[in-house]
Structure formats: structure tokens, C-alpha cells
Amino acid sequence: MTTTPRPASSRRARSRANGDGTVYQRKDGRWEAAGYVLAPGNTRRRIRVYGTTRKEALAKLTEKIAASNLGLPVAAADSTVSTYLTYWLNGVAVHQIRENTHTRYAACVRLHLIPGLGAKKLARLTARDVRTFLDGLRTTCQCCAQKRDSARRHCCAIGHCCGTTLSPLTVTYVHSVLKSALEHAVREEELPRNVARNVKTTVPRPRRFQPLTAPEARRLLQTASSNRLHALYELALRTGLRRGELLGLHWEDLDLDGGTASIHRSLQRTRTDGLAVLHTKTRASERRIALPTECIHSLKSHRERHQEERQAAGIGWTDSGLVFTTPTGRPLDPANLTRRFGRLLDRAGLRRIRFHDLRHSTATLLLEQGVDLVVIKELLGHAHIGATAGVYAHVRLRLQRQAIDTLSNALRDGHPPSTA
CATH class of the missing domain: 1.10.443.10 (Intergrase catalytic core)
Known part of the structure; x- marks a missing residue:
């Protein structure tokens, strides 16, 4: 009796070292990788990740095992938002963003996201939860929420509410950090969708600046x-x-x-x-x-x-x-x-003025001299021309008015408009 040899992929899966997990192809054509990792509560659990190719599935599993070997619990949908944010911040984001950005992310998670949403289960987090949380950030005194009003060195009003709320720009930043974390959970197939993206926040007004004339x-x-x-x-x-x-x-x-x-x-x-x-x-x-x-x-x-x-x-x-x-x-x-x-x-x-306002002064003076917006974008190093156009919209509006006035004067042919 002849035997059919196992596919090469199966032989490779069996030859993997102990603790590296297994990788095999499913009947639906996708590849599945499974292995044991550190879970919340200092326990170990078997997880499964998927990919369109063997390499993709194996890379996902290797990333989780590597984080587990560093002592970072690998969060799953049945863990809390706090556990997942900690995993994402220290196991994922730290390798993708600059150190100063990571420091701001960490402060955002520690001061706002974990106190507000940390106790909720990741899989049960809803858009309503996120919206309620953001609405609370807009109206809650942060000195009271973080108990900073117990000492004068932290707050100007000991024992009283000073009404220090977050700016709209900061609330938008907190929302963006949460969206980034949940987006990674979707990519790892821990969540079916990013509920934070279903919450629309008001776009904060751009910071006012007064460039030099x-x-x-x-x-x-x-x-x-x-x-x-x-x-x-x-x-x-x-x-x-x-x-x-x-x-x-x-x-x-x-x-x-x-x-x-x-x-x-x-x-x-x-x-x-x-x-x-x-x-x-x-x-x-x-x-x-x-x-x-x-x-x-x-x-x-x-x-x-x-x-x-x-x-x-x-x-x-x-x-x-x-x-x-x-x-x-x-x-x-x-x-x-x-x-x-x-x-x-x-x-x-x-x-x-701020030192950064010198940069705004450059762009404003160039716009007022009629320099093309594309040239200014390249000079300033903006990623998209929309950023340049948005920041200096007030200058463009003033230039439009000057252009309209110039046209009006030309159409009048030197004579004042009739009052009849």
C-alpha cells in the first residue's frame, strides 16, 4: 500500500521548535497559526491568528510570542480595555512611533483612557461608551478627576472645583489615540470593527496665531x-x-x-x-x-x-x-x-510670539506676495496641500477680498458706483 506524503507546509509546521506554535492551511484557503502566550493574570492561553499566506500568519504569531516573552500579556477580546491599551502601548506602538510621541500617548492612556474606559471589556466596548466618555472629558474638571485639588502645588483651588476642563484639541487627541489602538485590534482580528471610528467629534478650531507683518x-x-x-x-x-x-x-x-x-x-x-x-x-x-x-x-x-x-x-x-x-x-x-x-x-x-510663529510668518508673507500654494507646501515640508491650505485659510480669504476689490475698481472704470 502506498502512502501519500504530507504537504511540505505540514512538514515545516511539525519541525518548528517547541513553543514556536504551529502553522497550517485551513480548508477555506486561509492560513492559521496557533501558540501559547502570556495572558492577563500571569496565566498562559492558546491564541490563533490568521493570514492570507503562511508567512503573514506566522509573522502575526511570532509578534505575539515575542511580546509574551518580554513579559507583556497579549490582550484578547475578552480582556479589559486597560489590559489591551497597555499591551498596545508597550508592545506595538513603542516600535512604530517616535519616543516623544510615545510619551504623549502614554500620558493620554494613563490620565484619561484607562480611568475612563479601562474597566470595560474590549469586546463589549460600544460607540455609545466612547461617545459618553468623550462628552465627560469635555465637561469634567480634570483637577477633580485626577485628585489634583488636594494640594496647592497641583491646583490653585484646594478643596474646591476650579473647573479646569480639557481643550477641544486635547479631547480630539485622546480620541485619535483610542482609534489607533482599536485599529490595531481590528488588524489582529481581535475585534470585528473599530467602534471609536463610528464616533464623530467636532473638529477643533485651529490654534490662532499672529504672524509677523x-x-x-x-x-x-x-x-x-x-x-x-x-x-x-x-x-x-x-x-x-x-x-x-x-x-x-x-x-x-x-x-x-x-x-x-x-x-x-x-x-x-x-x-x-x-x-x-x-x-x-x-x-x-x-x-x-x-x-x-x-x-x-x-x-x-x-x-x-x-x-x-x-x-x-x-x-x-x-x-x-x-x-x-x-x-x-x-x-x-x-x-x-x-x-x-x-x-x-x-x-x-x-x-x-512663539518661535513656531516665524514659520507661519514665512508662509503668510509668501501668500501675500502671490506665491503659489504648492510652492509653499514644498518649502514648509507639509505632507498634503490640504494642511497648508487649511492653516492659512484666513490669509487666502483676505487675498480673495483684495482680488475682488481690485476687480470692482477695474469694473467701475474710475467712477464711483451709482446710488440710484
Whole structure:
């Protein structure tokens, strides 16, 4: 009697090491992988994941087993929202987002999501639960909710409600973090749908900013002309570079003869590494920009001063390769730059604005000069032109009114309109 050999896939599944789980193809054509992982309550449970290919199913199982081996309970639909958020935050999101973003996510989960929804079962979470939770965030005093009003160092009103509620922007951010976590549960087939996506929140009004006018910008540059960081302020106002992009700029990124700069790094302060030069946040932020003539001149002067400071520092010099540094070559702290900028505004007799408002000033002045929105998008490094158009909608509206008035004057042919 002849025997039919088992498929190669079955032989591979049997040859997997103990604890790696099993992988096999189902009758419906999908691939199923099963294995034991750490579950809430320090127990072990057998889980099953699925994929359209053997490789996909195996990758899903390997990811869960790896998290389990690190001591992270693998949440399932029968676990609580708190357990799943902890698993997602420390086992998934930590590998996909930047450290500072992960820190904000963790604060959001700890302060709002776990206290508000943590006790509910993940599989029983409904859109109504999410909507009720978000409505509560909008109306509940956070000092009372987090018991911060028991000590004056945390709250200004001891024993009394100060009525400190979250801003609409923060509520929207909490909602987006929850949507991201539940979306991963859907991808892992722990949930059939993302109930948080069924909850519509009001779009918060964009933060108001007051960019510098052309006369104010000229006064700022004139005041900064004798400043050690004059070239930095020139770049910030004439090109719209972000603070981190300016501080993360290396000399090798500049082509002063060709008049260009390559933007692909950003200096950030992180909790673990302190000041660190990282990649820009998005691929759209990686860009090559043309340098204005004024910036080329100021950067050449800055390079000469940089060399003088290097010689003066001697063995105390730190060769970081950065364009803008301390007098000893070390990276500039973003918070220190913000304080220096505030003092510069005071010396110039200008109103206090954020450093980021220099970027808004660049875009606003370019729009007012009739520069195309696509060009501004590429200069600023926005991922989508909708972001550029949305932020500066008020400027475009003002320009529309000026255009309409110009047309009206042309149609009047120099004569005032009739009052008949």
C-alpha cells in the first residue's frame, strides 16, 4: 500500500521548535497559526491568528510570542480595555512611533483612557461608551478627576472645583489615540470593527496665531543682525524651517555654492537620550530647499565665526558637525533657543510670539506676495496641500477680498458706483 506524503507546509509546521506554535492551511484557503502566550493574570492561553499566506500568519504569531516573552500579556477580546491599551502601548506602538510621541500617548492612556474606559471589556466596548466618555472629558474638571485639588502645588483651588476642563484639541487627541489602538485590534482580528471610528467629534478650531507683518519681520532681522545666531533667525524667517530642523542642520547638509540645503534631520530632546538628532517626522519633511541670497551670506559669516569659536575653545570643543551650536560646539537646547528668541523680541520692541510663529510668518508673507500654494507646501515640508491650505485659510480669504476689490475698481472704470 502506498502512502501519500504530507504537504511540505505540514512538514515545516511539525519541525518548528517547541513553543514556536504551529502553522497550517485551513480548508477555506486561509492560513492559521496557533501558540501559547502570556495572558492577563500571569496565566498562559492558546491564541490563533490568521493570514492570507503562511508567512503573514506566522509573522502575526511570532509578534505575539515575542511580546509574551518580554513579559507583556497579549490582550484578547475578552480582556479589559486597560489590559489591551497597555499591551498596545508597550508592545506595538513603542516600535512604530517616535519616543516623544510615545510619551504623549502614554500620558493620554494613563490620565484619561484607562480611568475612563479601562474597566470595560474590549469586546463589549460600544460607540455609545466612547461617545459618553468623550462628552465627560469635555465637561469634567480634570483637577477633580485626577485628585489634583488636594494640594496647592497641583491646583490653585484646594478643596474646591476650579473647573479646569480639557481643550477641544486635547479631547480630539485622546480620541485619535483610542482609534489607533482599536485599529490595531481590528488588524489582529481581535475585534470585528473599530467602534471609536463610528464616533464623530467636532473638529477643533485651529490654534490662532499672529504672524509677523513685513515691517515687524524687517525690524526683527535688523535687531538680530548683531546676534550670534543671526543666521538661524534669517533661515527661520526666510525659509520657514522648524525649530528642530534648524538645530539639527549639519554643515554637510548645506551647499552654499549651489545655494541649497537638504533637510532630513531634526534635533529633539528625548527622555532617554537627552538631546538627539533624529530623522524628520515624516517623509514629506525630507526635502531640498533653495537658500535665499541673504541666508547664504549670513551662513558664510556664521561659518567664519564658528571657526573662530572652535579655535578659541581648543580641546574643549565638541565636534558635533552641527551648524548652530553653543560656543563650545555642543547642540543647542530647543528650550534655550525659545528663551533667547523671547529676549530678542523684547530688544526689538515686538510683541511676544512663539518661535513656531516665524514659520507661519514665512508662509503668510509668501501668500501675500502671490506665491503659489504648492510652492509653499514644498518649502514648509507639509505632507498634503490640504494642511497648508487649511492653516492659512484666513490669509487666502483676505487675498480673495483684495482680488475682488481690485476687480470692482477695474469694473467701475474710475467712477464711483451709482446710488440710484
